[in-house]
Amino acid sequence: MKRRGLGRILATIMLVAAWLLLATAGVALAATPQDLATDISTEIASPYCPGVTLHDCPSAAATDLRARITAWAEDGWGRARIMAKLSSEFGPGIRAVPPPGGSGTLAWLLPAGAVIAGAVVVAVLVPRWVRKNHDQAPTGATDRPLSPDERRRVEGELDAFRGAVRGDQWSQ
């Protein structure tokens, strides 16, 4: 029993680890400077359109800022340097992704918490409910063979279904 419990915990840890792996896999590596510029423009809020990332902002000023970021990327600037430059120019609020530490920790931890809580519910509580049900059920209640009366009822239901299949005229 202990081994099964340990197995469930390990399975839960593996599921959460897979989730975290996939979460980080979402941040793709940019192939070209233009791709890097595009990636960055999806990770920062537009200073010119409220509530919209720079990538999605249609204003002319946003077009200019996207062009500046592309130029920096083409000059060999990395992601960190470009983000630092943007933060110094527009303030920390320009990041459209909560920072991984400090004030942003809670933003990342709570969804993970929800996933872990859900995984715990499924991995721990459900087997308990099943066990409880088995403890409460009369011995052999679910596995005993059908009585003649039950067998007759099952056969009757099956006959009715087969008849319905044969006589069905496309109506519900």
Add this chain to the structure above:
Amino acid sequence: MRTASLAALGRPALLCALGFAVLALILFAMSALRRRVPAGRAGGRALGASAGFTVLAAASLLSALFAHDFSLAYVANYSSRSLAGPYTVSALWGGMEGSLLFWTVLLTVFATIAVYRHPNPDSPAVTWAGAVLAGIAIFFLLLLAFPADPFARLADVPTDGSGLNPLLQSPGMLIHPPLLYTGFVGFSIPFAFAMGALVSGRTETPWFTSTRRWTLFSWSALSIGIVLGGAWAYTELGWGGYWAWDPVENASFMPWLTATAYLHSVVIQEKRRMLRIWNVSLILATYALAVFGTFLTRSGILSSIHTFTEGSTGVWFLPFLAAMLLGGLAIIALRYDRLRSENRLDALVSRESAFLANNVLFVAAAFTVLWGTVYPIVAEVTTGVRLSVGPAFFNAVFVPLGLAILALTGIGPLVSWRRMSKGRLSRLVRPPVVAGIAVAAGLWLAGMRSAGVVIAFALCGFVAVAIAGEFIRGGRVYRASGDSWPAALAHTLMRNRRRYGGYVVHLGIVLIVIGFAGAAGKVERNAFLEPGSSMKVGAYTLTYEGREQSSTPEKQINDATVAVSRGGEPVGTLHPQSNFHFAQQQPQSEVAIRTTPVEDLYVVVTQFDPDGAAAIRAFVNPLTWWIWAGAVVMAAGMSVILSGGTPHGATAGATGRVREPVAAAG
């Protein structure tokens, strides 16, 4: 003069609607508390009268819009003489006051139909449900009577209106908002009937059965509305995408997630009489999230391109939302003992467990989206820095959950109710698993190295084969009776529309996920082109040939001609535009898209130089076509489900008996 008198009917009609809604609430409450059936019936008639007057108010506003009665502030703000006829209709929901009026029309009409068409309208549970619906109607009618009056008049009447936002002048906007509102408002019916059953103490009442069609109808409307919203964003906003995790998009997505969880878990209640508290909580959460979304769009608390003008209306939603949540939770707590499950899980490997896991994931996903949406407010309150949370965050936390839900979409149908032998499960699971592995291996060999994309496509293969297997197993029964395969499959679908229609919906989801996964291969290029010069995007070469200018009464049109070639072969010409709307003094890009099932070539002109040079953004969006195809398949599945009758399991639940077609069991 005639049109002015029609507009003059609007406010008195609203006040009459409010009066009748109050009367309905009093009559329903009297009937429920004193067990007087005639009072309840009179309550139903009062609710119907309230609906009639609300429709009259909406008709008055619509007539004022068509008559260009600019003495009404709403008409002056959201329409103009040059606005095309169909968009004059969409102006009814294009502004905050009109949208609330439209919402209230749907609410009162739906409430009246739900109460009148209930098979047992005199039962206390229905009477209480009527009272809840009347209470909700009173709230919205109070909003319309005071802070959001659509019939407010201007002291100085302008000769023309400001016109409708050019972004809203799109065919999608004629359908998308009404469908979203239908979804949001429709959830008030199962919510009210759930509360009615609890308040009346009739917890055994199958409120979920009598409101099943409402729930499905609302969920279907919301689903299609969300997809149409994505299509509108894709074709109108010009950033090459269809979903930006914007707060208002999230506002429609959150109730969809909890409603989807509810649609699955309520089947367990029907068949096994389990999860009663959970289901009531889910429907409460769904309606609360729908109202929360309405609050978000009308309070100005979060920035979004979709929000209405900031005003005082949003503040009114907070006490309403609080009362609804606290009241709902209090009633659930009060009836806790009566709501406890009669049955328990028989086995770990069962459809109940799969549905439970699906519910946990859906609720975790809804929580994740809610948290990301409100996090900027939390951050501002706690740190003083106004942050925004964009797609990068949502994609990171939501995509893994979405993939897990997709996996369960394939596993659920393979598992029997109550219990299943491991041997049978492994036999059924084998073909879908092999298909999934084959897809993954094929993609890996083809050079795909993104783990997320490979997993998404593999799961799509897994789910598609699992669904196909279900149809084949069902079809074999009819094949044995002599049907051809197409007839057997059609017969299978139509005999148990709820179950197999659900599988068709799942198939639609698979196609949509294929479209989403394709976005990983998106390519974007920007260039400033002189006439005659070219740029490359993906395998395409775009040559900007020049600009043509023309004018209509509403706008100046700047039409770019872009010749498209691929591998040196011409494949067509695209005409993106950058226009200037006179009434709004606002530029607006019109996107040009070349669509194929393989990929979309998406071209937008962001600006023109006076000398005719153009700033061009071009995207290659792989597999986007499948999103729209998936939506069509989903809609077909929804139609099949909605055309069906009472579910088989609805009555079987009383004995814990499960009726499933023989085909499903063997």
